[in-house]
Amino acid sequence: MTLREAVRHLRSRELDCTISRETLDGKARLFVECVEHGFTPLRGEIMAAYYVAETAAAAEAYARGLITGEELRQKELDLARIVTS
Numbered sequence: 001m002t003l004r005e006a007v008r009h010l011r012s013r014e015l016d017c018t019i020s021r022e023t024l025d026g027k028a029r030l031f032v033e034c035v036e037h038g039f040t041p042l043r044g045e046i047m048a049a050y051y052v053a054e055t056a057a058a059a060e061a062y063a064r065g066l067i068t069g070e071e072l073r074q075k076e077l078d079l080a081r082i083v084t085s
Contacts (some may be wrong), residue, residue: 004028027052037084051083
């Protein structure tokens with residue numbers, strides 16, 4: 001089952017999807033990119049979920065003043081490198 005199918009399934013049962021459309025679209029694009037880089041679909045899904053979770057955590061840490069803007073940018077670069085390598 002793909003992420004999009006899972007979301008459709010949740011919506012068909014009137015369950016709320018707790019992630020924004022932008023996040024969902026970004027995760028779907030990242031999943032496709034992972035598969036295009038040779039990851040299996042399952043690993044692509046795991047890597048996309050990992051990227052989204054780590055990016056959100058870093059953004060929240062920045063918003064709370066726990067990390068600097070430079071640390072946030074470095075975290076984003078590191079994540080992109082991990083996912084696309």
